[in-house]
Structures are given as structure tokens and as C-alpha cells.
Amino acid sequence: MDEIDIRSNLENVYTNIKKAAERAGRDPGNVTLIAVSKTKPVSMIEECIDAGTYVFGENKAQEMASKITSIDNNSIKWHFIGHLQRNKVKYVVGNACMIHSVDSIRLAEAISAEAVKKDVICDILIEVNIANEDTKFGVKKEDAYALIKDIAGLSNIRIRGLMTIAPYVDNTEDNRIHFKNLRNLLVDINNKNIDNVYMDVLSMGMTGDYEVAVEEGATMVRVGTGIFGNRIYV
Ligand SMILES: *Cc1c(COP(=O)(O)O)cnc(C)c1O
Numbered sequence: 490m491d492e493i494d495i496r497s498n499l500e501n502v503y504t505n506i507k508k509a510a511e512r513a514g515r516d517p518g519n520v521t522l523i524a525v526s527k528t529k530p531v532s533m534i535e536e537c538i539d540a541g542t543y544v545f546g547e548n549k550a551q552e553m554a555s556k557i558t559s560i561d562n563n564s565i566k567w568h569f570i571g572h573l574q575r576n577k578v579k580y581v582v583g584n585a586c587m588i589h590s591v592d593s594i595r596l597a598e599a600i601s602a603e604a605v606k607k608d609v610i611c612d613i614l615i616e617v618n619i620a621n622e623d624t625k626f627g628v629k630k631e632d633a634y635a636l637i638k639d640i641a642g643l644s645n646i647r648i649r650g651l652m653t654i655a656p657y658v659d660n661t662e663d664n665r666i667h668f669k670n671l672r673n674l675l676v677d678i679n680n681k682n683i684d685n686v687y688m689d690v691l692s693m694g695m696t697g698d699y700e701v702a703v704e705e706g707a708t709m710v711r712v713g714t715g716i717f718g719n720r721i722y723v
Pocket of ligand 1: 525527548570571654695696697711712713714715
């Protein structure tokens with residue numbers, strides 16, 4: 490098996506983000522790369538840190554908590570990007586700087602209660618199933634506004650924006666419309682001026698399609714394979 494060169498993979502991804510932002514007339518400084526380290530060992534996370542990358546994404550509550558314990562570096566920002574069950578909220582609130590995957594009022598209530606208990610403010614994104622796929626989590630586009638209005642009233646939660654996982658496609662151009670739609674949804678909801686809600690984060694784009702996502706306004710891209718190589722699930 491080929492050795493994975495994390496440092497040069499990172500450089501590559503940063504360069505691609507910069508070029509995509511420039512193509513769209515955007516400031517590359519407004520795009521945060523989240524290195525998705527799920528299933529990958531702490532040693533690989535440390536390689537990223539050596540290369541100057543401190544923002545990581547994990548999708549399993551206990552895996553994230555245990556990595557935080559073993560690395561113990563206050564400069565790291567951990568983003569929780571996976572489907573979250575209410576009974577796992579305690580592992581994530583206070584550990585993650587942002588939860589990307591809130592798609593129900595019941596989950597938001599559990600996050601709020603845990604945040605109150607720990608006396609922290611929890612930043613969240615609303616996950617939207619933008620292409621309306623049967624297999625995906627996330628709220629339907631047409632239900633996002635109502636959900637956000639409900640969540641806006643909860644204590645110790647700050648809604649920062651929207652997240653989506655675009656369909657798996659052979660031609661990444663096919664996802665452009667979905668990224669455009671997510672951005673338009675963000676603009677529409679902001680225009681409705683919900684009390685306490687102003688959203689500016691758009692978390693969209695993965696290894697296969699982050700350049701298109703940046704062209705369409707992503708402020709956070711979540712890249713795993715493009716940095717760490719393929720994941721092996723056992
Ligand atoms: C695994 C994962 C990613 C990264 O996927 P890659 O295709 O490996 O870049 C991004 N977002 C979410 C929510 C994920 O679960």
C-alpha cells in the first residue's frame with residue numbers, strides 16, 4: 490500500500506480551495522477546511538497538526554470524545570458532523586465547537602438541555618436533505634424554516650447555518666444545483682428575520698465535490714478521503 494502523504498494532500502486541498510474561491514471572486518480566507526478524521530488514528534491527526542491544520546471533523550460521539558482525551562490540545566477545533574442520537578449528546582456538547590447535523594426539534598432540545606447543564610453555548614447547523622434522498626438524514630428544504638423558528642427559542646443554542654451532504658455522483662457538476670439551492674435557502678431564511686437567528690455558515694462539499702461547493706458559496710468544506718486516504722471499515 491502506498492504511504493499517505495498527509496502534508497502534501499493538505500497542501501493540495503488548500504490550493505484547490507483557493508483556486509475555486511478565486512474563480513468565484515471569493516476570499517479563500519472565508520472557507521474553513523475541516524479535516525474529516527473519522528476512523529483514522531490519532532497519529533494521523535497529529536501529522537495534520539504538525540502541518541498546521543487544527544480543525545477536525547468526527548461523526549461518532551464516543552470516537553470523538555476518546556480522541557479528544559488522547560490528544561488533549563486546546564488549539565484543536567472539533568466539529569461533530571455525524572448523525573447524533575439523543576442519548577449521545579452528552580459526549581458532544583462541550584466537546585465539539587459546532588454540531589453540523591441537527592435535523593429535529595427533539596435533538597435540539599436534548600442539546601439545549603445538556604448545554605444549560607454544562608453552562609455552555611452550543612453552535613449548531615441545521616442539516617438539510619437538499620436533494621430529497623430517501624437514504625439521507627436531514628430536514629426537508631420546505632421544513633427548514635419552521636424547524637429553525639422552533640429551535641430559535643431554545644436556551645444555550647446558537648443556530649449558525651446550514652449543512653448538507655450532497656448525493657453521490659459521478660459528475661460533480663451535477664451537485665452544483667444542490668449547493669446553489671442550499672445557499673438560496675440560507676438567504677431566504679435570513680431574510681425572514683427570525684429573532685436571534687442570523688446564519689452565515691454553509692457547510693457543504695466533500696472530497697468529490699468541495700471545489701464546486703466553494704464556487705457556490707461554501708464557508709466550510711468537510712474533506713476526509715482527500716487528506717487521509719480511503720477509509721477501511723471493519
Ligand atoms: C465522512 C464524511 C465526510 C468526508 O467524506 P470524504 O468523501 O471522505 O471527503 C464529510 N461529511 C460527512 C458528514 C461525513 O460523514
